[in-house]
Amino acid sequence: MKRLTPLLLLLPALASAQDRGELAFNKACAQCHRAEAPTEAQKRVQGGRAPVGPSMGQVLQQKNLEQINTWVKAPHRINPKTNCDTRLLPSDELGALMSFLATVTVRPEPPRNMVLRQEMEQQAAERTRRKKAEAEAKAKQSQSTNQGKK
Numbered sequence: 001m002k003r004l005t006p007l008l009l010l011l012p013a014l015a016s017a018q019d020r021g022e023l024a025f026n027k028a029c030a031q032c033h034r035a036e037a038p039t040e041a042q043k044r045v046q047g048g049r050a051p052v053g054p055s056m057g058q059v060l061q062q063k064n065l066e067q068i069n070t071w072v073k074a075p076h077r078i079n080p081k082t083n084c085d086t087r088l089l090p091s092d093e094l095g096a097l098m099s100f101l102a103t104v105t106v107r108p109e110p111p112r113n114m115v116l117r118q119e120m121e122q123q124a125a126e127r128t129r130r131k132k133a134e135a136e137a138k139a140k141q142s143q144s145t146n147q148g149k150k
Contacts, residue, residue, distance in 0.1 A: 020093065021100025028072070028089035028097070033059075035104040053084070056101055069098055 025035060032053035059068065072094060075084040089097065 021096040021098075022104075024089055024093040024097040025100055027093075028086045029056075032084070035101070056104075060101075065098055065102055068101065069094065072097065 022035075034055040034057075036055060036057050056068075063071075071078055071084070072086050072089065073091075075082050075086060
């Protein structure tokens, strides 16, 4: 019970941080973006109207939270033609927004062919590393036997 007490005391703080992040997202981003990819039910409720910008789940497929953080701070410095306007977001709410995006958006599973390609590349790199280590060991062994003959 002693271990649970600090955790129980933190729950309201975590919930309020999540709420602050959601409010920040709604204030600065929700006009054009969804926090997660829309489901078919959400599309039907809104009459099939798609948001102007991509969902944050799609954005996180291409960018990490640090890149999104940089974007939110000054989108027009990165892309002068963007319609993204984050001026409504106070700088003290940026951390709450990033926490909200980290918990709400879920990266989809990568396609199977991408997973297989990554595994093959890792195996090839491991084989190369192993062969290099073996060659270095042989070279070291031959040097030590050559030194003994002198």
